[in-house]
Amino acid sequence: MQRVHHNLGLQLSGVTKTYASGIKALDEVDLTIGSGMYGLLGPNGAGKSTLMRTLATLQKPDAGTITLDGIDILAEPDQHRQNLGYLPQTIGAYPRISARDLLHRFIWLKGFSSAKERGQEADCLLEKVNLRDVAERPVATYSGGMLRRFGIALALIGAPRLVIVDEPTAGLDPEERNRFHRVLADVANQSIVLLSTHIVEDVENLCRELAIIQNGKIIATGATKDLIAEWQGRLWTKVIAHGDRVPDGSLHLSACPDGTRMVLECKVDPGEGFGPHSPTLEDVYYLALRAADKGVRA
Numbered sequence: 001m002q003r004v005h006h007n008l009g010l011q012l013s014g015v016t017k018t019y020a021s022g023i024k025a026l027d028e029v030d031l032t033i034g035s036g037m038y039g040l041l042g043p044n045g046a047g048k049s050t051l052m053r054t055l056a057t058l059q060k061p062d063a064g065t066i067t068l069d070g071i072d073i074l075a076e077p078d079q080h081r082q083n084l085g086y087l088p089q090t091i092g093a094y095p096r097i098s099a100r101d102l103l104h105r106f107i108w109l110k111g112f113s114s115a116k117e118r119g120q121e122a123d124c125l126l127e128k129v130n131l132r133d134v135a136e137r138p139v140a141t142y143s144g145g146m147l148r149r150f151g152i153a154l155a156l157i158g159a160p161r162l163v164i165v166d167e168p169t170a171g172l173d174p175e176e177r178n179r180f181h182r183v184l185a186d187v188a189n190q191s192i193v194l195l196s197t198h199i200v201e202d203v204e205n206l207c208r209e210l211a212i213i214q215n216g217k218i219i220a221t222g223a224t225k226d227l228i229a230e231w232q233g234r235l236w237t238k239v240i241a242h243g244d245r246v247p248d249g250s251l252h253l254s255a256c257p258d259g260t261r262m263v264l265e266c267k268v269d270p271g272e273g274f275g276p277h278s279p280t281l282e283d284v285y286y287l288a289l290r291a292a293d294k295g296v297r298a
């Protein structure tokens with residue numbers, strides 16, 4: 001297969017999707033995504049899953065182009081699926097066959113023709129997601145977290161060039177979430193891993209680059225570190241005791257044991273008991289949403 005090497009990575013240009021209901025879930029999305037782990041953040045209904053299903057060629061955009069390593073994935077979806085691993089946000093019912101048997105079938109579908117290789121791939125994946133001890137149990141008897149891990153194994157079959165994981169750690173206990181993060185980081189050495197999550201901290205810890213999407217529009221992109229560093233010295237915080245009035249103008253509020261923690265954006269020290277606040281990706285997220293609401297790009 002001929003590949004255009006100066007075009008390595010995933011490139012989206014003008015990708016737009018309006019559902020029959022009239023909702024514009026994707027609005028002229030342009031993105032360039034290189035190897036490694038890339039984060040996608042956005043509020044509920046922003047268009048993350050729509051974007052991911054589109055990249056998995058499960059649905060077609062109304063307009064726009066998408067290439068992976070120079071190959072037009074919309075024109076050649078069958079070829080693209082061989083290079084793709086996709087973990088959907090929700091997974092339907094599973095048949096009453098064992099995890100190992102089901103995994104074998106999917107591995108076979110991915111083009112592994114030798115039974116020996118299928119067995120090795122299954123063992124390796126079951127080990128990775130820590131399901132070896134329960135591999136002979138019917139998938140239908142799995143707990144939510146076990147199902148999630150099984151889905152992750154399916155997405156990693158054959159070490160795909162592009163791995164898309166939509167809310168992958170929802171329902172995983174802390175130990176399994178950490179295990180999964182290590183697996184993903186490992187996969188990202190050779191592949192493009194696109195991760196969507198509401199756990200902003202996960203993106204901060206795992207992804208070198210990210211995009212923030214709201215109402216189908218990309219409202220911020222860049223290197224995680226740079227996006228955070230931009231706000232150094234411009235954020236302030238204080239705790240407002242239970243029962244006291246919360247002043248206007250907060251960037252975001254969160255509960256803490258002594259009351260409400262308020263974070264404020266201000267070019268100079270606002271006084272009034274505020275102290276400096278080290279910016280986090282969560283702050284960047286709220287700053288981007290606020291800027292988009294005001295009609296300016298963060």
Ligand SMILES: Nc1ncnc2c1ncn2[C@@H]1O[C@H](COP(=O)(O)OP(=O)(O)OP(=O)(O)O)[C@@H](O)[C@H]1O
Nearest residue numbers: 019021023025042043044045046047048049050051
């Ligand atoms: N099949 C569909 N038919 C009609 N509208 C849809 C469909 N799927 C999604 N939508 C709408 O498109 C918008 C984007 O939805 P999408 O599921 O892509 O958002 P999301 O960012 O993944 O949200 P969440 O964080 O809740 O998972 C929403 O307004 C949603 O209601």
Ligand SMILES: [Mg+2]
Nearest residue numbers: 048049050089
């Ligand atoms: Mg979603």
